[in-house]
Amino acid sequence: MYSQLYYKTNIHPTVEAAARMKAKKKLRKANFDANDEDAEALEDEDEEEQSPTTEDMLEAQENLPAIFNTILMYLEQQTGFSFLVLMGGPDPSNENKISVAS
Numbered sequence: 001m002y003s004q005l006y007y008k009t010n011i012h013p014t015v016e017a018a019a020r021m022k023a024k025k026k027l028r029k030a031n032f033d034a035n036d037e038d039a040e041a042l043e044d045e046d047e048e049e050q051s052p053t054t055e056d057m058l059e060a061q062e063n064l065p066a067i068f069n070t071i072l073m074y075l076e077q078q079t080g081f082s083f084l085v086l087m088g089g090p091d092p093s094n095e096n097k098i099s100v101a102s
Helices: 002-034 036-047 054-079
Strands: 087-091 097-101
Touching (some): 054 087
Antiparallel strands (some): 087 097
């Protein structure tokens, strides 16, 4: 029921963002594999976890309400529990000042 009512506004943007991030990762890997000469030099760098870009962080932060809403509504229906999420961290849209949300 929830997904039928709110798919376009809450769930679809989250799914699209995840697909774009996955596509970017595939493209980076394909380009990396295509350049065998540079592959050895970049291998160690590629294995390390890459920090998300400011754009990635903003996109993920914008999707948080839809993600949490979907998960927590499901859990509430299944358990009868109420949930509260507290989070905080650097906010790229506010000069990386620490922001909190609930």
